[in-house]
Amino acid sequence: MYFGLSEEQTFFQDNVKKFLVDQAPLDVIRQITAEKNTSIQEEIRQGLTNLGLNALLIPEDYGGLGLDLLFAAAVSEGLGSGVAPIAFTGSYVMAPLAIMHGGSDVQKENYLTKISSNTVKFGVGLSEYIGAREDAELIINGNKVNGKALFVIDADDASHFILSDDQGTIFIVDADDSGLEIIELTSVDKTRSYVEILLNNVTAEILDNTVKNNNAIEKTIDAGRIMLAADSVGAAQVMIDKSVEYAKERKQFGRVIGSFQAVKHMCAEMTAELEPCYAIVWHAAHCFDYIPEEARLLACQSKSHISEVTKMVAKKATEVHGGMGFTDLLGLHYWFKRIGMNRQLLGSPELVRDEAGKIQGF
Amino acid sequence: MDLEYGKQYEDYRLEVQEFCKKYKGVQFNDTAKIPLASNNKSGGPVMARSDWQKILIENGYFARSIPKEYGGYGGDSDIIKSRITATEFSNQRIPGPMGGQGIDMLVPTLLELGTEEQKNKFIKPTLHGEMIWCQGYSEPNAGSDLASLQTKGELIDGKWIINGQKIWTSTAQYAQMMFCLVRTEPEASKHAGISYLLVPMDTPGLEIRPLVDMTLQAGFNEVFFTDVTIPGENIVGKRGEGWAVANATLGHERGSLANPNATMNRLNMLINRMKKETIDGKKLIEIPVYRDRLLKIQGKIMAFQSHALRILSSKLNPGQDVKIGKMIQKLVGTELRHELEGLGIDIMGELGTLYEDSPYLRDGGSWQFTYMYYLGLIIGGGTNQIQKNIISERGLGLPREPKVQGV
Numbered sequence: 001m002y003f004g005l006s007e008e009q010t011f012f013q014d015n016v017k018k019f020l021v022d023q024a025p026l027d028v029i030r031q032i033t034a035e036k037n038t039s040i041q042e043e044i045r046q047g048l049t050n051l052g053l054n055a056l057l058i059p060e061d062y063g064g065l066g067l068d069l070l071f072a073a074a075v076s077e078g079l080g081s082g083v084a085p086i087a088f089t090g091s092y093v094m095a096p097l098a099i100m101h102g103g104s105d106v107q108k109e110n111y112l113t114k115i116s117s118n119t120v121k122f123g124v125g126l127s128e129y130i131g132a133r134e135d136a137e138l139i140i141n142g143n144k145v146n147g148k149a150l151f152v153i154d155a156d157d158a159s160h161f162i163l164s165d166d167q168g169t170i171f172i173v174d175a176d177d178s179g180l181e182i183i184e185l186t187s188v189d190k191t192r193s194y195v196e197i198l199l200n201n202v203t204a205e206i207l208d209n210t211v212k213n214n215n216a217i218e219k220t221i222d223a224g225r226i227m228l229a230a231d232s233v234g235a236a237q238v239m240i241d242k243s244v245e246y247a248k249e250r251k252q253f254g255r256v257i258g259s260f261q262a263v264k265h266m267c268a269e270m271t272a273e274l275e276p277c278y279a280i281v282w283h284a285a286h287c288f289d290y291i292p293e294e295a296r297l298l299a300c301q302s303k304s305h306i307s308e309v310t311k312m313v314a315k316k317a318t319e320v321h322g323g324m325g326f327t328d329l330l331g332l333h334y335w336f337k338r339i340g341m342n343r344q345l346l347g348s349p350e351l352v353r354d355e356a357g358k359i360q361g362f
Numbered sequence: 363m364d365l366e367y368g369k370q371y372e373d374y375r376l377e378v379q380e381f382c383k384k385y386k387g388v389q390f391n392d393t394a395k396i397p398l399a400s401n402n403k404s405g406g407p408v409m410a411r412s413d414w415q416k417i418l419i420e421n422g423y424f425a426r427s428i429p430k431e432y433g434g435y436g437g438d439s440d441i442i443k444s445r446i447t448a449t450e451f452s453n454q455r456i457p458g459p460m461g462g463q464g465i466d467m468l469v470p471t472l473l474e475l476g477t478e479e480q481k482n483k484f485i486k487p488t489l490h491g492e493m494i495w496c497q498g499y500s501e502p503n504a505g506s507d508l509a510s511l512q513t514k515g516e517l518i519d520g521k522w523i524i525n526g527q528k529i530w531t532s533t534a535q536y537a538q539m540m541f542c543l544v545r546t547e548p549e550a551s552k553h554a555g556i557s558y559l560l561v562p563m564d565t566p567g568l569e570i571r572p573l574v575d576m577t578l579q580a581g582f583n584e585v586f587f588t589d590v591t592i593p594g595e596n597i598v599g600k601r602g603e604g605w606a607v608a609n610a611t612l613g614h615e616r617g618s619l620a621n622p623n624a625t626m627n628r629l630n631m632l633i634n635r636m637k638k639e640t641i642d643g644k645k646l647i648e649i650p651v652y653r654d655r656l657l658k659i660q661g662k663i664m665a666f667q668s669h670a671l672r673i674l675s676s677k678l679n680p681g682q683d684v685k686i687g688k689m690i691q692k693l694v695g696t697e698l699r700h701e702l703e704g705l706g707i708d709i710m711g712e713l714g715t716l717y718e719d720s721p722y723l724r725d726g727g728s729w730q731f732t733y734m735y736y737l738g739l740i741i742g743g744g745t746n747q748i749q750k751n752i753i754s755e756r757g758l759g760l761p762r763e764p765k766v767q768g769v
Contacts, residue, residue, distance in 0.1 A: 001442065002364045003668075003675035004682055070363055244758045258760040261751070267758055268750035272690040279668035280661075286363040298664065305661030353657040354650075362633075362647050362656075 005282065009074040015051060016075055020082025023047055026331045032085045033190035033334075036156065045086050054092050055116040059100070062108065063116035069093075069223055073230040073285035080234030080342075083334045085191045089227040090124035090154030091115075094220045095162050098124075102170050102207035102216030111172070123161045123175075124224075125152030125197060129168055129217055130347045138165045138199065145171065145204040148196060153345065155182065155195040163197070164210075168217040171204035179203075189341035191334060221346055222299035223288060228342040229281045229306040233274065235335045235342075236310040239317035240270045242332065246321050257320075266316045273309045281306060300356035304349040310339045365671070367442050375446050381421060382454035388414060390457075412491035415460055423447050424459035425489045428473070433486030441677050452623055462533060464488045464495030468541050470611045471558075475599050484539070484560070498528040498542025498561070498585060499608070506748050508543075509553050509605060513587060515544035517594060517601075522546075522559055524590040530742065534570050534583035537563050547602045556604035560596040567591070577734045578718075620695020620739070622667040625702060628732075629663050632656065632706050635724065639710060646709050656709075659702055666698055686757040693749040696739045703733035 005013065024032075024044050032041045056072050058064020072093050079088055092115070099111050114120040127150055128136050138147040149163050164170045173180060179200040187194050210216045244267055247258030257263045284298035314336045318325035325332050343349065387406025418424040419435055426444065428434025451458050459465070469488055472481050487493035504511035513526025524544055534540070540561045547555035561568070567590040572580035599607040636646040636656060646652045669687065676682040706729035707714035717727045740746050754760045 001367055001675060002679055002682075003671040004363065006363070244760065247760060255764060256761060258754075259763060261747075261763060264754035264758075264760045265747070265750040267760060268693075268753035271686060271753055271758065272693050272750075275687050275690050276662075276665040276669035276694065279672045280665035282363065283668040283671070286365065291365070301657075301661040301664050304658075305665050308658070308661075349658075350654060353654055353661070356657050356660070357653055362653055 003279070003282070005070070005074050009071055012051075012071065013074040013078040016048070016053075016078035016084075017081055019047055019051065020044075020078070020084055024082060024085065026334075029083060029085060029191065029334060030331070036193065041085055044084075048084070048086055049118055053088060054118050054121075057093060057096050057100075058112050058116045062112035064096075064112065068285075068290075069226065069288045070282060070285040072223075073226055073281055076227040076230035077234035077281075080231030080236075080338065081238045083191045083235060083338050087121070087123075087154030087156060087158075087192070089224055089231070090152075090162075091122050091158070093227050094124045094126070094224045095122035097223050098162050098170050098207065098210075098216055098220040101219045102210040102213075104208035107205070107207060120159045121154075121157060122172075123152050123155035123158035123195070125149040125161060125163045126170075126217065126221060126224075126346070127151045128166055129164045130221065131351055132166065136196075138163055140165050140169060140171065140204060140206070143204055143206070145173065145199050145202050148198050150196050151185070151345070152195050152197050153192065155197075156193045161197060163199075163204075164217055167212075168210060168214040169206060169212075170210040170217055170220070171206045173199065173202050173204050177202045187341060188337040191338055192341070218296065219288075222296060224346050225299050225303035225352065226281060226284050226288060228345055229277075229302045230285070232306050232310040232339050232342045233277050233281055235338045236270075236274050236277075236313040236317075239313055239332065239335050239339075240267065240274060243267055243270070243317045243320035246324075250322075257322075263320060266320055270313045270316050274313055277302075277306045277309050296359050297356055300352050300359065303347070304352040304356065307343040307349045307352075311343060314339045367446070371442055371446060374443055375450065378423070378447055378450040379454075381423070382450055382456045385417075385456060386454065388457065390414065411460060414457065415489070415491040418459050419489065423451075428469070428485070428489065432473075432481055433489045441674060445674065449623065452627055460491045462494060463497040463541075464493065464537075464539070467497065467611045468495050471541070471598060471607060474610055475607055477595075479595070480560075480598065493539060494533060494537045496531050496534040496537040496540045496563075496583075496585075498531060498540045500530045501527060502529050506745055509556065511543055511545060511556065513542070513544050514548070515546040515557060515559060517546070520594040522592050522594060522596065524559070524561065524587045524592070526587050528585040528587075529573070529582070531570075531583045531585050532581055534563070534585050535572060535580070539563060540585070541598070543604050543608055546604075550602055553605045554602050556608075557601050558598040558604035558607040559592065560598065561590065561592050565590050565592060575734075575738060577731050577738075581735075581738070620692060620699055622663065622670045622695065625663055625695070625699050626667055628699070628702060628706075629660060631725070632702065632709070635706070636709055639724075641711075652709050655705055659698075659705055662698055663702070666694060669694075686753065689749070689753045689757050692743060693746050693753070696736055697746065700733060700736040700740060703729050703736060707733055 028040060032038060052065050053075060055064040056067050056075065060066040076088060096112060096115055099108055103111065111120060128138055133150055136148045136150040138145055138149055152161060159175050161173050161175060162170060163173065179202040181198040183196045185194045185196055207216065247263050247267060248256055250257050280302045284302040287295040287298050318332060318336060321330060321332060324330050385407060389406055389408045390411045391408055392410050422435040422437050425434035426437050427439035430436035448458065465488060469485055472485055484493065488495065499508060501511050501513060513524065513528060515522050515524045528542060540563055542559055542561060543556050544559050545555050546557040567588040569586040571584045573582040573584055575581045636652065639646045641649065673684055673687055676684040710724055713722055713724060714729060716723045717730050755762055
């Protein structure tokens with residue numbers, strides 16, 4: 001019996017973290033968020049692709065690394081810790097899983113191979129299945145789709161999109177289709193991109209096994225939620241680490257503020273709440289592949305619980321930094337906003353808990 | 363990640379399940395003495411609590427790694443087997459072994475630091491439930507700052523003479539013995555002046571006064587010492603080493619105050635209640651506001667349960683680092699249980715306030731009782747504020763609060 005990340009998983013995660021610390025320090029994050037698609041962002045993308053992030057989950061038969069979701073969770077945690085300005089959850093976790101679970105053999109051969117060789121890149125938009133806002137809705141008619149998808153993730157330089165209707169039928173569209181219009185959404189989290197897509201008679205390739213079959217979309221969303229949760233855990237841990245570091249240095253009333261119980265207890269509370277989050281998100285990722293009967297509930301509960309804990313951490317960590325925490329200068333807000341965005345993506349805590357209730361027949 | 367225990371353990375599980383079937387519904391004819399024992403009315407075998415204890419030891423379900431000559435099972439310690447036993451017992455509602463401070467704290471202390479004579483004399487009757495112990499640590503002026511305790515012990519003519527007062531002494535009214543911390547070296551510094559003594563509760567000069575707590579039970583006592591005289595050999599470790607002796611096993615108590623599996627069982631009870639309980643004829647589980655609160659706390663409990671697996675794993679896999687993970691258990695576990703019990707009250711509204719023998723009482727009033735009881739545990743065993751000091755100082759390396767001059 002062993003509960004935790006394996007040596008390989010930890011090693012891989014450390015490599016991701018180290019890469020980000022070296023190649024994407026705060027001034028680089030600032031630069032990228034100020035101006036998208038710079039050459040420096042491209043270098044970071046390339047560097048992480050070299051580590052194999054795009055091919056992590058894809059079976060070896062299709063040129064991938066054939067690793068499991070716990071591996072991806074370890075990576076996601078690493079990306080969150082460095083507020084990585086790249087696509088991951090949508091392009092390299094949800095997209096391949098949607099195709100692996102919903103695609104025909106031909107579709108798998110075609111797309112999975114191309115994801116591993118980095119010749120196609122997917123943006124992913126399944127929000128309308130989870131809960132449509134505004135007038136967002138996609139209508140499939142034969143092989144044509146009309147409508148609007150909101151909060152499509154990882155859309156930056158995507159060659160294709162994976163979208164679904166409200167019944168869970170998943171389809172692929174080409175980003176170059178003339179009936180497709182992409183409108184950028186400006187969110188607080190500038191480390192990743194979010195768009196809306198308008199579709200006017202766009203040609204869709206429906207994933208064969210997703211018609212009247214929710215299995216693929218549920219697996220895809222579960223995995224996405226686990227990734228976002230892991231990303232938030234990584235980001236929250238950095239916020240705690242920075243707080244502790246700051247509390248050991250900053251002096252007021254002639255002593256370091258970390259010697260005041262008011263400050264120390266905030267650090268202890270953040271730590272005490274975050275520590276079990278590692279366990280539940282790893283547990284959820286493990287069950288996703290190996291214990292399916294427990295997987296759905298764990299995926300929902302890890303997403304909603306971690307969203308609550310990391311929201312608390314984001315607030316308290318900012319408070320420990322006092323006025324500096326509130327400034328742009330310190331840059332702590334990148335982690336704050338990353339956590340804030342992860343909380344809402346693929347279902348806010350209330351929505352996800354409601355789903356957890358339905359899974360249990362409540 | 364590997365959550366399988368392996369075939370030998372699955373065989374062991376079947377063996378435990380067989381045992382549980384045999385003793386399903388076991389009842390005790392002397393449980394009144396044991397606080398918080400479950401009242402079993404389901405027509406199983408009837409016996410004394412201490413006989414049950416012996417059956418558990420004979421089968422290796424309790425005191426597994428304690429040598430036979432001291433009254434244990436004499437096997438190897440096996441964390442997975444212990445866990446399987448606990449899980450199966452809990453699932454089948456089979457009562458576990460007696461706990462208490464003698465078994466949980468004194469026995470490990472004696473095994474580690476006691477003399478051969480002390481081990482022979484005390485461990486067996488303690489394990490077998492024939493000798494109940496209470497812990498004499500806290501004093502009215504020594505709570506969180508335990509090392510400032512002032513109860514005095516003097517060695518005169520080879521006998522310890524003790525004077526002073528202890529407080530928060532649970533089970534003192536049933537106990538035959540007390541292990542306590544006493545200041546024996548008044549000249550030494552605070553921590554170096556304490557000894558760990560073993561006091562028979564029937565010694566003349568020792569007076570017990572019950573202390574009724576907010577649950578309206580006398581869960582605690584005050585114990586007064588007036589020239590209480592005990593044999594000189596009733597000391598564990600050397601003179602002045604009492605603080606170290608006590609700390610050798612203090613960590614053990616903290617972890618055991620908040621068992622996540624017990625909390626999960628309690629959550630399942632709450633779910634069942636919410637499926638039955640109604641407002642205006644509508645089941646609570648179908649009312650969104652209550653349902654969301656239930657699901658919210660379920661997430662917390664699931665995380666804490668997964669966390670316990672990680673702690674378990676660290677015991678089986680040396681080198682796995684969960685230092686901070688262990689430090690948070692008492693804080694998180696007690697707060698979580700208190701919150702859960704509070705939700706049990708909230709979902710019942712006015713009915714949730716009923717207590718003791720009231721009409722309309724639900725689940726024996728246990729939600730109110732446990733809600734208050736866990737507030738006691740939040741304060742006891744090192745207050746949760748002290749736990750936060752421990753996490754931030756020993757876990758995160760933040761500096762201690764500076765000492766105020768002149769105190």
